[in-house]
Amino acid sequence: MTWDALANIFQGVTTLIQSFSQDPKMAIARIGLIGLGLLLVYMGKKGYLEALLMIPMGLGMATVNAALMFFDPLKLHGGTGTLFVEAQAGATADAVKNAAEVMTVLQIDWLQPIYTFTFSNGLIACLVFMGIGALLDVGYVMARPFQSMFIAVLAELGTIITFPIAQLFGYTPQQAAAIAIVGGADGPMVLFTSLRLAPELFVPIAVIAYLYLGFAYGGYPYLIRLLVPKKLLAIKPSPAKKKRNITSGEKMLFAVVACVFLSFLLPVAAPLIFSLFFGVVIRESGIKEFIELLQGPILYASTMFLGLMLGVLCDVNTIMDPKVLPLLLLGVLSLLISGIGGILAGYILYFITRGKFNPAIGIAGVSCVPTTAKVAQKVVTKVNKSAIILPEALGANVSGVITTAIIAGIFCSLLAK
Amino acid sequence: MNGWNEALLTYGLTIVISFSVACMIQLIVVLLEKFSEKRKGQHS
Numbered sequence: 001m002t003w004d005a006l007a008n009i010f011q012g013v014t015t016l017i018q019s020f021s022q023d024p025k026m027a028i029a030r031i032g033l034i035g036l037g038l039l040l041v042y043m044g045k046k047g048y049l050e051a052l053l054m055i056p057m058g059l060g061m062a063t064v065n066a067a068l069m070f071f072d073p074l075k076l077h078g079g080t081g082t083l084f085v086e087a088q089a090g091a092t093a094d095a096v097k098n099a100a101e102v103m104t105v106l107q108i109d110w111l112q113p114i115y116t117f118t119f120s121n122g123l124i125a126c127l128v129f130m131g132i133g134a135l136l137d138v139g140y141v142m143a144r145p146f147q148s149m150f151i152a153v154l155a156e157l158g159t160i161i162t163f164p165i166a167q168l169f170g171y172t173p174q175q176a177a178a179i180a181i182v183g184g185a186d187g188p189m190v191l192f193t194s195l196r197l198a199p200e201l202f203v204p205i206a207v208i209a210y211l212y213l214g215f216a217y218g219g220y221p222y223l224i225r226l227l228v229p230k231k232l233l234a235i236k237p238s239p240a241k242k243k244r245n246i247t248s249g250e251k252m253l254f255a256v257v258a259c260v261f262l263s264f265l266l267p268v269a270a271p272l273i274f275s276l277f278f279g280v281v282i283r284e285s286g287i288k289e290f291i292e293l294l295q296g297p298i299l300y301a302s303t304m305f306l307g308l309m310l311g312v313l314c315d316v317n318t319i320m321d322p323k324v325l326p327l328l329l330l331g332v333l334s335l336l337i338s339g340i341g342g343i344l345a346g347y348i349l350y351f352i353t354r355g356k357f358n359p360a361i362g363i364a365g366v367s368c369v370p371t372t373a374k375v376a377q378k379v380v381t382k383v384n385k386s387a388i389i390l391p392e393a394l395g396a397n398v399s400g401v402i403t404t405a406i407i408a409g410i411f412c413s414l415l416a417k
Numbered sequence: 418m419n420g421w422n423e424a425l426l427t428y429g430l431t432i433v434i435s436f437s438v439a440c441m442i443q444l445i446v447v448l449l450e451k452f453s454e455k456r457k458g459q460h461s
Contacts, residue, residue: 145439160428164420410427
């Protein structure tokens with residue numbers, strides 16, 4: 001057996017050795033991404049990060065960077081590639097010149113059909129949104145609409161401030177908007193906006209957004225503890241005035257009216273708005289079979305494939321693009337400002353109510369449903385076990401989804417090429 | 418000042434639309450409350 005034959009069998013090793021001699025930076029990045037993938041699996045398993053996304057994403061990231069071989073049928077990556085997915089197919093018009101090339105990658109890469117038919121057209125974002133809608137109880141917003149919207153609007157500050165800052169880094173207004181929407185902390189919305197406005201940056205933006213959503217789960221508790229003293233974290237919300245229960249019919253009415261109203265105002269974001277409120281309407285309709293379908297198989301299958309695809313898309317060729325590095329900074333900046341904005345709203349409500357509002361609820365305005373609401377409750381419970389802030393936090397959380405959809409719709413309409 | 422005008426326009430519109438939705442919710446809740454009170458009155 002010759003060395004050539006051995007090198008041909010163990011192409012993962014050979015490409016790494018070759019990479020060390022030709023471009024050591026890429027080789028180190030490849031090893032780093034394998035390590036990061038394994039770390040994500042570990043952190044997901046331990047509960048430091050969102051396990052639902054991080055375990056498939058981490059495993060995908062580690063495996064795809066290990067499985068690099070001498071294979072590049074579309075000649076897009078300097079001679080190396082994998083049998084997983086071709087991210088450029090369908091994402092940008094110039095990368096795939098004709099239908100035959102699309103057919104080629106569809107037949108070679110085993111995850112390509114999922115990517116091309118559900119990912120790069122935004123379908124998976126809509127499916128996740130249907131599932132999320134089926135889990136949302138809009139009664140929390142209906143109980144306190146102005147308070148919830150106020151928090152959600154201030155928790156969008158990260159998106160608004162990052163948009164001009166990203167342009168200072170040399171991104172076009174479309175790319176800047178797609179990056180800034182990370183501050184809304186709403187994964188499906190980021191997928192949708194980046195596909196609409198900056199398909200060439202869709203993969204890195206989506207990957208970074210979801211990575212950071214995982215970090216928001218782990219990082220926001222520290223932000224809350226940093227900005228809100230223990231005395232204020234212990235505040236119990238004042239008992240709500242005796243109000244009658246909001247019925248499922250009323251919640252359904254709100255969902256229908258809001259869906260039509262928002263789609264009328266922002267047709268560009270209508271697929272997402274519709275998907276979200278469709279889920280809400282199904283939940284409130286009481287059709288058990290549909291509810292179980294949306295809350296179970298559709299939500300979990302889409303989340304699993306979303307995580308897996310995002311991990312697989314993290315190959316070294318995509319991540320080492322020089323345009324990606326500033327995204328790491330801008331994404332974290334956007335989420336940080338949004339978190340601070342939410343807590344600022346919490347403080348304003350604390351002063352307006354003369355100390356009866358727990359400022360930690362503000363973080364739930366960042367619309368990572370229901371993660372940020374759960375994070376707020378977890379931090380508060382550690383200080384005062386009897387302080388139940390979850391209903392108010394979920395109200396802000398659901399409003400956050402609505403405000404992020406509004407901003408996404410405005411960006412997509414205002415900046416459409 | 419690249420992008421600040423669009424950012425402010427987006428934020429302004431977001432505030433207006435978000436609070437319109439909040440007003441709409443409040444209106445729905447109040448109207449339905451009145452309606453249910455009326456129905457209760459008719460039944461008793």
